[in-house]
Structures are given as C-alpha cells and as structure tokens.
Amino acid sequence: MTDDGRVREFVTAFETLRAEVEKVIVGHREIINHVLIGMFAGGHVLLEGVPGLGKTLLVKTLSESLELSFARIQFTPDLMPADIIGTNIIVEDADGRKHFQFQQGPLFAHIVLADEINRATPKTQSALLEGMQEASVTVGGVSRPLPAPFFVLATQNPIEMEGTYPLPEAQLDRFLLKLRVRYPAIEELNAIIDRTTQSRQVVVDRVMSGAKVLAYRELIREVPVAVHVRDFASGIVMATHPQWADAPDVTRRFVRYGASPRGAQALILGAKVRALAEGRYNVSLDDLKALAAPALRHRVILNFEGEAEGIDVDTLVSQIIENVETSTAQSREPFVR
Amino acid sequence: MTPDAALDRLVRRVGAQVRRRRVEYHALRGFFWASLPAVALLALKGPLGPRALPAAAALLIAGVLLGAAWGALKKTSRADAARLADRAFGLEDRVATALEWAERPDRTPLVDSLVADATARVERLEPRHIVRRILPRETRFLPGPLVVALALTLAPALPLPSPRLPDFMGSSQEEDKDKSTGSGLLEERSKPEARERLRPPAFEEREFQARSGASTASTAGDLSAVFKDTSLSSQRPDFNSFLKRGDERLKLLEQVDRLPDLASDFTASQYKMVFRKSKALSGGLRPDQISPQKLKELLEEMERLGRKGGNWSGDVGEGMEALEGGQTDKAMEAMQKALDKMRAQEEAQRSGKGLRGGRDSERGGGSRDRRGGEGGGEGEDFGEGEGLLPGKGKSGSPKGEASRRLSATPYDVGVEGESRRGRKDGYDTNMTGRGGPMASRLHYLGVIGQYRKLMEDAITREAVPRDYHSQIKDYFQALDER
Numbered sequence: 001m002t003d004d005g006r007v008r009e010f011v012t013a014f015e016t017l018r019a020e021v022e023k024v025i026v027g028h029r030e031i032i033n034h035v036l037i038g039m040f041a042g043g044h045v046l047l048e049g050v051p052g053l054g055k056t057l058l059v060k061t062l063s064e065s066l067e068l069s070f071a072r073i074q075f076t077p078d079l080m081p082a083d084i085i086g087t088n089i090i091v092e093d094a095d096g097r098k099h100f101q102f103q104q105g106p107l108f109a110h111i112v113l114a115d116e117i118n119r120a121t122p123k124t125q126s127a128l129l130e131g132m133q134e135a136s137v138t139v140g141g142v143s144r145p146l147p148a149p150f151f152v153l154a155t156q157n158p159i160e161m162e163g164t165y166p167l168p169e170a171q172l173d174r175f176l177l178k179l180r181v182r183y184p185a186i187e188e189l190n191a192i193i194d195r196t197t198q199s200r201q202v203v204v205d206r207v208m209s210g211a212k213v214l215a216y217r218e219l220i221r222e223v224p225v226a227v228h229v230r231d232f233a234s235g236i237v238m239a240t241h242p243q244w245a246d247a248p249d250v251t252r253r254f255v256r257y258g259a260s261p262r263g264a265q266a267l268i269l270g271a272k273v274r275a276l277a278e279g280r281y282n283v284s285l286d287d288l289k290a291l292a293a294p295a296l297r298h299r300v301i302l303n304f305e306g307e308a309e310g311i312d313v314d315t316l317v318s319q320i321i322e323n324v325e326t327s328t329a330q331s332r333e334p335f336v337r
Numbered sequence: 338m339t340p341d342a343a344l345d346r347l348v349r350r351v352g353a354q355v356r357r358r359r360v361e362y363h364a365l366r367g368f369f370w371a372s373l374p375a376v377a378l379l380a381l382k383g384p385l386g387p388r389a390l391p392a393a394a395a396l397l398i399a400g401v402l403l404g405a406a407w408g409a410l411k412k413t414s415r416a417d418a419a420r421l422a423d424r425a426f427g428l429e430d431r432v433a434t435a436l437e438w439a440e441r442p443d444r445t446p447l448v449d450s451l452v453a454d455a456t457a458r459v460e461r462l463e464p465r466h467i468v469r470r471i472l473p474r475e476t477r478f479l480p481g482p483l484v485v486a487l488a489l490t491l492a493p494a495l496p497l498p499s500p501r502l503p504d505f506m507g508s509s510q511e512e513d514k515d516k517s518t519g520s521g522l523l524e525e526r527s528k529p530e531a532r533e534r535l536r537p538p539a540f541e542e543r544e545f546q547a548r549s550g551a552s553t554a555s556t557a558g559d560l561s562a563v564f565k566d567t568s569l570s571s572q573r574p575d576f577n578s579f580l581k582r583g584d585e586r587l588k589l590l591e592q593v594d595r596l597p598d599l600a601s602d603f604t605a606s607q608y609k610m611v612f613r614k615s616k617a618l619s620g621g622l623r624p625d626q627i628s629p630q631k632l633k634e635l636l637e638e639m640e641r642l643g644r645k646g647g648n649w650s651g652d653v654g655e656g657m658e659a660l661e662g663g664q665t666d667k668a669m670e671a672m673q674k675a676l677d678k679m680r681a682q683e684e685a686q687r688s689g690k691g692l693r694g695g696r697d698s699e700r701g702g703g704s705r706d707r708r709g710g711e712g713g714g715e716g717e718d719f720g721e722g723e724g725l726l727p728g729k730g731k732s733g734s735p736k737g738e739a740s741r742r743l744s745a746t747p748y749d750v751g752v753e754g755e756s757r758r759g760r761k762d763g764y765d766t767n768m769t770g771r772g773g774p775m776a777s778r779l780h781y782l783g784v785i786g787q788y789r790k791l792m793e794d795a796i797t798r799e800a801v802p803r804d805y806h807s808q809i810k811d812y813f814q815a816l817d818e819r
Contacts, residue, residue, distance in 0.1 A: 004450045222445035226434040228420060281451035282438075284429035 007276060010216050014040075014277045016207045020065035023202050025058050026195060027188035034179050034270075034294050035062060035153070037277070041269040042217050043176020044132050044152040046117075046167075046298065053181045054192075055155040059113045062153075064204040066213070068110035069147065075120035077163065081127035085137045102139060107131050110147050110210055114154035118164040125171055128152065132174045149213045169257070169301065176266045177291075178298035180314075223272040225283045228328075230268065233288050235324045237264040240300050240317075248323040250316060254306030259299035266295040285325075293317050341456040344419075344432055351418040351425075354468040356409060362473055363408030364401045369475035371400020372482035379486055383494030390490060425467035431455040607642050608679040611635070615672060616817055619786050624666035632668055633660055639675050647682060649675035789813050 014036060021032050031047075035058065038045035047055040056072075063070035073084050086105035092098050106112065107128070117125065131137050132152055136145045154175070156167070172178070184192065195202070238244050241258030242251050251258070271287035297313045306316075375393035382389040419433040435455040438448045489495075618631050636656050643650035656671030792813055796806055 004453075007447070007450065219447075222447045224434055224438040224445060224448055224451060226430055226437050228416070228433065229430055280429060280431075281447050281454055282429075282431055282434035284431075286429060 006219055007279065007281065010219060010276055011279045013208055013212065013216070017062075017065055020204050020207055021058065021061050023204055024061040025054055026191040027184045028054070028058070028181065031179050031181055032058065033274075033277070034177055035059075037270050037273040037291070038177045039149070039151050039213065040216050040220055040273045040277075041176055041266075042149070043266060043269065044154070044174060046172070046175040046178045047153065047155045047181055048158050048178060049155070049181030050159055050183075051157060053183065055181050056113065056115055059111070059153040059155070061204055063111045063113070065207055066111065067206045067209040068149070068213075070111045070113070071106035071109035072113040072115060073106050074115050075117050075124070077119060077121060077165075079120045079124045081124050082139075084124065085127055085131070085139055088140050100140070102142070102144065104144075107137060108144075108146060110149055110151065112150075112152045114152055116156060117154040118156040118166055120165065122165055122168065125165065125167060129171060129174060147210075149210055149217070172298045173260055173262050175298060177270065177294040179294055180297075220269070220272050220276055223276055223281065223283060225268060225272070229271075229283050229285055229288065232285055232324065232328060233264055233267045233271070235328060236288065236292055236317075236321055237261075237267065237296070239320045239324050240296060242303075246327070248320060250319050250323070254302055254309070254311045254316060255300055256303035256306075257301040259296050263296050263299045267291055270295055289321055289325075292321055341452055341459075343456045343459045344436060344452070347422050347432065347459050347462070348415050348418045348436065350464060351422045351467060352413045352415070354466060355413045355418065355421070356411075358468045358470060359408035359411055360405045361408070362471060363404040365404070365479075366473045366475055367400035367402070367404020367407070368397060369400075369473070369479050369482070371396045371403075372479065372486065376482050376486050376489065379489035380495060382489065393486065421467065426459075426462055428455065428458060431458060608676070608683045611639055611642070611679060612676060614638070615676060616785075619669070622786065624669050627665055627669070629660055629663075629665060629668075632665065632672070633657070636660065636668070636672060636675075639672070639679070642679070643675070647679060649678040652678065785813075785816060789817070 017036060018029075018032055021035075022029075025032060035045055035047075039062075047058070049055055060070070060072070073079075082105065084105045084107050086103050086108065088100040089103045090098050091101040114128065117128075127137075131146055131150070135148065135150045136143050138144070157164075237259045239247055239258075240251060240255060240263070241247055242255045244251075244258075267288055268283065270291040271283045274287045274290060275281070275283045293314045296317050300313050300316065302311055302313065302316075375396045378385065378389050378393045378396065385392070415436060416433060419436050420430070422428065423430050423432050431451065432455050435448070435452045438444050439452055441448075614635055618635060619627060636653050640650060640653045640657070643653055652671045652675035656668040656675065659665075659667035659671060792809060795801070796809055801809070
C-alpha cells in the first residue's frame with residue numbers, strides 16, 4: 001500500500017472508531033479525539049472530571065470498539081500492588097509436585113481502566129509506574145511484558161479529596177495527556193436523556209484490531225516535523241520553566257516547576273496523530289496549540305501564589321503559547337530582519 | 338528528490354515581494370536620515386549660495402538610493418519565505434515542511450506524499466501580495482524636516498553671526514565709516530542689532546553701574562553695593578548669598594597680612610620643597626619599602642636647611658640615627674616631626690609680624706596676658722571643682738555652671754588661606770598657630786599615602802561611575818600638594 005493510501009486508511013479508521021464511541025457517548029468530541037490521539041501516540045491518558053460525566057463509559061465503549069482485551073480496576077485505599085500486577089501462587093501439578101505459578105493481575109490487558117486512580121495508596125499507584133513506562137512488570141525478580149498495545153486510561157475526581165491520594169508528579173508525568181471532562185451542554189444533556197432512558201440498546205462494533213493500532217503507531221512516527229514547528233514546541237515547554245531566561249512574566253510569577261522533556265515528546269507525538277487524523281502529512285503550529293493544554297496541564301506545577309490566586313493551568317498555558325507565538329513571530333518576520 | 342517547481346516558484350515570488358517591501362522600507366529610512374543634513378545645507382543657503390538647493394536634493398536622492406540598495410541586498414532565506422507563504426495562504430506549514438524535508442537524507446516515505454500534497458495546493462493558489470507594507474518609525478517624523486526644508490527653500494538666507502569681534506567705535510565714528518565705505522551699506526545696517534546680541538554681560542553690568550548713579554568713590558569701599566541693585570542680584574543668586582552671608586573669604590581679603598604671597602615662587606618655600614621631596618619618596622609605600630639611601634639624602638638636606646636657623650636639627654639627627662640602625666619607620670617619624678617644625682617656622686615667617694609680636698599685643702587683652710600670652714597651661718582652662726559634672730563647682734544649680742569654652746584666638750589656633758588652583762577659584766584653609774601641629778593629629782605623610790591606596794582600591798571595587806574617577810583622583814592629588 002502506498003503511503004498516501006496508508007494515511008487515508010488511518011483517517012478512515014480514526015473516524016470510524018470515533019463514530020463507534022459516539023454511538024454511546026454524547027458530545028465530548030474533543031475528549032474522544034484526545035483519547036484516540038493518546039492511544040495512537042502510544043501514551044496513556046488521565047481523565048479528570050466530576051462523577052457522572054461518562055468517563056468510565058467512554059473507556060468501556062472504546063474497549064468495546066477495539067478487538068483488544070479490557071480490564072477495569074477500581075482503585076480503593078486497600079488495593080495492593082499484587083492485586084493489579086499479579087502474584088506467584090503455589091499450584092500442584094499432575095504428579096502432585098507443588099511449584100510457584102504466576103497469576104496475572106488485571107494489568108495484563110490491552111486496555112486498562114484505572115478507575116478513580118487517586119483513591120489507591122501511593123504504593124499501589126507506583127505499581128502502575130513500571131507498567132506504564134516500560135510496558136512490563138517485574139514480579140519475583142522476573143520481568144514480564146505486558147500485551148501490546150498497552151493503554152492505560154485512568155480517571156479521577158477533582159472535587160472529592162477526602163480519602164484520596166493525589167498522584168505524585170512522577171506518576172502524572174507518565175500520562176501523555178490529561179483531559180478534563182466538562183459538564184455537557186443542554187443539547188448534549190437532552191441527547192443523553194433520550195439515549196439512556198429508552199429501551200433501545202446501542203450495539204458497538206469492533207472496528208479495529210490491536211495489530212492495526214500498532215501499525216498506525218508506526219505510521220504516526222513517520223510524520224515529518226519542520227524545524228520551526230519543533231522549535232515552537234520546545235519554546236512552549238521551556239516557557240513553562242520560571243528559571244528560563246526568556247520565560248514570560250506569568251510563568252515567573254505563578255509556576256513552581258515547568259514541564260519535563262516528556263511534555264515536549266507528548267506535544268509532538270500528539271500533534272503528529274492530530275495532523276494525520278486530519279489527513280495532513282506534516283505537523284503544523286496549530287496542532288501544537290491544540291495539544292498544548294492536554295499535554296502540559298498536569299506537568300506544570302503552580303507555586304503558592306498561583307494556587308492562592310486560583311490560577312487555571314489551562315489559561316496559563318494559553319498565555320504562555322501567546323507569548324511564545326508573539327516572540328517567535330516577531331523574531332521570524334523575514335521582512336523586519 | 339528536489340522540491341517541486343511550484344513550491345520553488347511560490348517561494349521565489351514571496352522572496353521578491355519581501356525584497357520589494359524591504360527596498361521601500363529602507364528607502365524611506367534613507368530619505369529621512371538624508372533629509373536632516375539636507376535641512377542643514379538649506380540653512381546654510383546664505384554662505385553656500387545657489388549651490389545649497391541642488392546639494393540638498395542630491396543628498397536626498399543619495400539617501401533614498403543607499404537605503405533602497407541596502408534593502409535590496411538583504412537576503413531572505415527560503416525557509417522564511419516558505420513560512421510566510423504558509424501563514425498567508427493558510428497552508429498549515431506544508432510548504433516550509435516540504436521544502437525542508439525534501440532535501441533531508443533521513444526523510445520518511447510520507448515526505449513524498451507531503452510534497453505532492455503541498456504542490457497540489459500551491460498550484461491552486463491565486464498569486465497575490467502577501468507581504469504587508471511596514472513603514473519605518475522614522476516616517477512619523479519625516480514631515481518635520483520636509484516642512485523645515487520647504488520653508489528654508491522659500492525663505493531668504495538666514496543671517497549668520499559674524500565671527501568678527503564687536504566694534505566698539507562710537508556712532509559718529511561709524512557714521513564716518515559709513516560715509517567712507519559706501520559699498521558695504523547693507524551689511525553695516527544689520528550690524529548694530531547683531532552687535533547688541535553679542536555683547537558680553539560685562540557691558541550690561543557697566544550700564545547698570547552707570548544708571549544707579551553711584552560714583553566710583555562709593556563703590557570702591559562697599560563692594561556689595563555694586564551688585565545689590567543690579568540685575569546681577571537675580572542672575573547670580575549664588576553670588577548674592579555669598580554677599581549676604583559675609584563669606585569668610587571676604588573677611589580674609591581684608592586681612593592682607595594673612596594672605597599667602599601667591600606671587601612668590603614655589604621654590605622659595607623650603608618647607609614645600611622638602612615636603613614634595615618627602616612625598617615623592619614615600620609615595621604610598623610602607624616604611625620598609627622606602628629606599629634608605631634616598632631617605633638619608635633627604636634628611637641630610639633637611640639638616641643643611643636646619644643649620645641656617647631651623648629648630649628641627651635634633652629631629653633630623655634622631656632620624657639619621659634611626660636610619661643607621663635600620664629603623665626606617667622611626668626615621669620617617671623623625672622626618673615628619675622635622676617637617677612639622679619647618680612648616681610652623683615658615684608659617685610664623687609668613688604671618689608678617691609673627692604670632693606673638695606686633696598685632697598680638699594689640700589683640701591680646703588682659704585675660705591672655707594672665708596665661709602668659711601663649712594660651713596658658715591647659716589645666717587652667719577649668720577651675721578647681723568646675724567643669725561639666727553636676728553639682729560640682731560654685732554654682733548652686735544641680736547641673737553646675739556651664740563650662741567655659743576654650744578661648745581660642747587666631748594666635749592659639751589660626752587659619753591660613755591658600756588659593757586653590759583649578760577651574761574654579763577657591764581657597765583651602767589650614768590650621769596654623771599653636772593648635773596646628775597638635776599631638777592628636779596623625780602624621781600627614783604617614784596617612785595620605787595609605788588613604789590614596791585605599792581610594793584606588795575603593796574606586797575599582799565599588800560601583801563608582803567612571804566619570805567620577807578622575808575627580809576623586811584630582812582631589813587626592815590636591816591633598817598631596819598641600
């Protein structure tokens with residue numbers, strides 16, 4: 001198949017998958033897009049929103065539309081690492097001899113829904129780290145690879161903080177994107193009511209295999225990025241660092257720690273998927289702008305002043321982008337130079 | 338693979354547009370900056386004559402051409418032009434990425450599709466101007482020089498001030514001159530007005546003096562009257578306050594006998610000569626760094642001078658002994674003592690009748706006579722049981738009587754003035770008399786070198802503005818010369 005054909009196939013697959021999810025999920029087009037971007041980019045996605053907005057349903061629907069195994073882990077304070085990774089148990093063979101056998105935990109699935117991830121203790125949360133980063137887990141000194149593609153979708157409730165363990169920065173950094181699920185508009189709410197209170201059952205078709213997902217991941221990495229686009233991405237990430245010499249005032253004032261290099265990787269990879277999903281063969285500056293907030297909002301840590309003044313990280317990121325865009329446009333105006 | 342011709346064409350077209358705008362931009366800048374000397378040329382229309390206008394026009398044209406050439410010579414990179422095209426035509430960075438990746442060895446298979454896609458989109462574009470015109474900042478100020486240039490072109494030549502000195506001849510003489518030189522009639526008519534402007538302030542003062550009706554006899558005795566009712570009182574507030582306060586310097590002027598003899602040669606002063614040599618010898622060095630040979634030579638010279646009637650021979654002798662014993666610091670101290678004595682003797686000679694002769698007896702008074710005419714013993718200043726302690730002394734007041742001040746007179750502690758050299762006139766005052774070389778004072782030579790070294794360190798270490806460095810050094814130089 002030609003490259004042009006592969007791209008057209010990806011665009012079709014992307015739209016088909018989205019359409020399947022939208023059979024169940026009303027609205028949230030951007031959230032669905034970003035979840036798919038996260039999956040095709042090979043990252044993990046953290047969904048944050050108040051209860052009842054369909055976060056879990058979205059992940060379940062996505063798993064149903066893919067020919068992939070799915071596991072749901074409800075995170076609770078008494079959940080132990082072995083409960084999600086698995087453990088060695090003693091089994092007796094036909095000869096009556098006993099030996100240890102590894103019993104896989106729910107993490108050994110293609111799509112893992114870590115529901116209410118911030119309810120588990122940090123010990124259990126950390127058990128996810130290796131799996132998310134290395135796509136393998138180590139039990140009893142033996143490293144066991146997770147199935148590919150491996151995709152973690154975690155949800156958390158931003159309001160109910162009692163009895164929760166906020167994810168540490170290291171864990172947050174492992175998520176490619178953090179998506180904020182907002183309350184639906186009235187039209188969307190009406191559609192939800194109509195769709196969920198009738199007897200009509202929605203059937204979601206499995207439209208994509210795991211092998212296809214892996215193939216698309218390879219294709220996505222071939223998308224070319226121009227130097228000025230890459231510089232714009234690194235400029236955005238660097239501008240989140242208050243210590244950077246050219247950091248904007250808003251960063252210096254409200255930010256304690258800026259985004260890590262993983263933030264820049266997330267930005268570029270997400271932008272590549274977005275470009276390809278739109279049938280474009282290159283990453284544009286608009287792709288980066290669209291992906292900046294989901295890729296950076298959980299990587300920018302506000303300082304005390306920022307927290308005290310209730311600074312919204314999304315607004316902060318958009319201001320940083322404006323600042324970088326202005327400075328870049330000025331410095332690169334060929335006419336002025 | 339090379340980029341498609343359509344992409345190349347687009348980039349070249351955008352590059353040409355950029356160049357055109359740059360030519361306009363820099364030509365305008367050149368026009369503005371050339372207009373300034375052009376205006377100056379037009380202002381000199383008088384001396385330059387009819388050549389001024391074409392010269393100004395030539396300057397303007399040259400400015401425009403130079404600016405345009407500068408703009409045309411500036412290069413526009415292909416990447417910049419491609420980005421500009423992407424932005425202007427909404428191509429979402431397709432052209433820039435295609436051009437960049439088409440020539441890269443690590444290009445991916447998707448690049449071919451990208452180039453084809455970008456080419457197809459570019460071919461569908463309708464060519465239009467995408468580079469907006471930017472006016473340089475100088476354009477805002479351009480009307481100023483243009484209006485001035487126009488006015489100067491239309492107006493007659495400006496009269497320029499004559500470099501000749503003002504003519505002090507009387508009007509009758511001028512008239513005579515007019516009669517004799519009929520050719521320069523126009524020039525002479527314009528002279529009186531210009532001359533009036535060029536008059537130095539001294540002439541105004543003379544006029545005020547004459548108008549106030551004061552005779553020369555009255556002004557000679559009362560200097561302040563000269564300035565009181567004149568415009569100078571407002572023009573020179575500093576001088577006015579100087580008069581009102583009765584500055585010490587004016588009082589000094591009355592004491593002719595205390596003024597230094599500025600007319601005398603510097604070398605006539607033994608003290609100054611020796612002092613300068615000693616300063617050159619020490620020069621901020623520690624005693625152990627001073628050359629013993631040179632110090633010995635200086636001490637010998639001081640000894641020779643002391644034989645002619647000085648009282649410092651003893652100190653010089655001590656210094657020589659210390660030097661022979663290898664104690665340079667003691668030798669320096671002895672030299673300092675001898676210098677102090679030299680200075681005291683010279684001051685006594687310079688004060689005309691001496692501290693204790695002549696006018697001393699006139700000004701003295703009985704109280705000082707009681708103390709032996711030399712200020713008396715220091716213990717006699719306060720009586721027994723007197724002083725500042727409360728409840729002490731004869732007074733019934735719980736705080737006691739106010740202590741008497743030390744009755745210092747010019748004979749005990751005097752002040753001498755010396756004109757200071759430099760741009761501004763001024764006086765340096767020094768203590769003279771018995772209180773001058775007080776024991777509590779540090780040896781001047783001993784400290785001035787150290788202070789100078791500290792100053793050198795300080796101005797390099799501290800954030801002292803560079804302009805002040807020379808002033809500070811001059812100040813210390815002035816201290817050294819005292």
